[in-house]
Amino acid sequence: QVQLVESGGGLVQAGASLRLSCAASGRTFSTSAMGWFRQGPGKEREFVAGISRRSSSTSYSDSVKGRFTIFKDNAKNTVSLQMNSLSPEDTATYYCAARTTYLDSIAVLATAYDNWGQGTQVTVSS
Helix, strand or coil, rough: CEEEEEECCCCEECCCCCCEEEEECCCCCHHHEEEEEEECCCCCCEEEEEEEECCEEEEEEECCCCCCCEEEECCEEEEEEEEEECCHHCCEEEEEEHHHHHCCCCCCCCHHHECCCEEEEEEEEC
16 A cells, blocks of 8 residues: 655746655555546546656656656655646646556556545646
């Protein structure tokens, strides 16, 4: 079991950057693939970025590719999401998720993840 707590959200102007962090507790973090999802007002929760348990591979949605970067630090039990060139379309609640797996792979479906944080709000004004 992994407990997750997100931080770093806020209100920024278009073009700004934010760095979200997710602190994990629990003994299984090193065997967890991690993902960031987001849910905007009136929208379905969508995959944003994912990283494999050994950080050997990453995956991004087309809407954030080239602007967002995901990092996983097994020593510090954290996963971060660096978000650059933010636009109002990025406004959403962002969730950190963990998937316990012995495969060094990434899942893009929310149903594949076992544990979720409570979310952090990101609002981008135009």
